[in-house]
Amino acid sequence: MAGAELPPDKASAGDWIAFGDAQTGKLDQANGRTEDAIGIVERCEARDQAAMRKAKRGWLRRLFGG
Numbered sequence: 001m002a003g004a005e006l007p008p009d010k011a012s013a014g015d016w017i018a019f020g021d022a023q024t025g026k027l028d029q030a031n032g033r034t035e036d037a038i039g040i041v042e043r044c045e046a047r048d049q050a051a052m053r054k055a056k057r058g059w060l061r062r063l064f065g066g
Contacts, residue, residue, distance in 0.1 A: 002026075003023055003026055004019055004022035004023040004025075004026055005019075005022075006019060007019050
């Protein structure tokens with residue numbers, strides 16, 4: 001993901017403030033994607049653990065859903 005565009009050479013303080021705000025927004029967006037990916041992995045791992053617990057039960061319990 002590309003960062004925010006730098007202000008022109010003779011930028012004012014306001015231009016730099018706007019750049020900082022835009023850059024922070026880009027970082028928030030990138031960090032949100034990381035949090036989303038971690039959440040997906042955690043849910044998949046929980047699902048896999050539940051499947052393993054169910055698979056380890058005896059065949060009779062699996063057959064009758066106990």
